[in-house]
Amino acid sequence: SQTIHQWPATLVQPVGSPLSLECTVEGTSNPNLYWYRQAAGRGLQLLFYSVGIGQISSEVPQNLSASRPQDRQFILSSKKLLLSDSGFYLCAWKGPRNSPLHFGNGTRLTVT
């Protein structure tokens, strides 16, 4: 069966520091991969998605970036965090065509 791992679960970082969140999927190949952000009590905002290695689509211009160095690995990064980057970051994967999204357990990021 497929599983998705996301870490760390929580992170507290100072303003201006770099960020690296990692997500890996097991039990499937060539998944679509996604990064969403959820502000407290709010909905899910799509940040990036990838349909293959090295292919990244950005939905929201900001100081975050994403990379997919391997088929089942998706990384969210920032060179300098802002206070507004605080939130709950969710990684997700889906199979081909109209397969549903499956989410990881999220990373709660607090920028201080």
Add this chain to the structure above:
Amino acid sequence: GQQLNQSPQSMFIQEGEDVSMNCTSSSIFNTWLWYKQDPGEGPVLLIALYKAGELTSNGRLTAQFGITRKDSFLNISASIPSDVGIYFCAGSEYNNNDMRFGAGTRLTVKP
């Protein structure tokens, strides 16, 4: 881009009552999904809908894909305390990889 409107934003109900929430989109969707999110966790898929008019049940949950393909609803019958959480609708157009989410419905169930 696609816009999803989910309502209501929140609901406060007594245990045993039925619940209904819905989503509408500005464009035609090929897939509608319903998720539940517990505090501090990722959303979990409840029901997936792939055909206009499709009505699908999962235990006490029932969801329908609207005939116009621009709306969907989720019903929960005989609510229980563990139904508490945030419910999200999500949808995508055919072959569209960017799944969009509604703003969520926060459900509170009073015992």
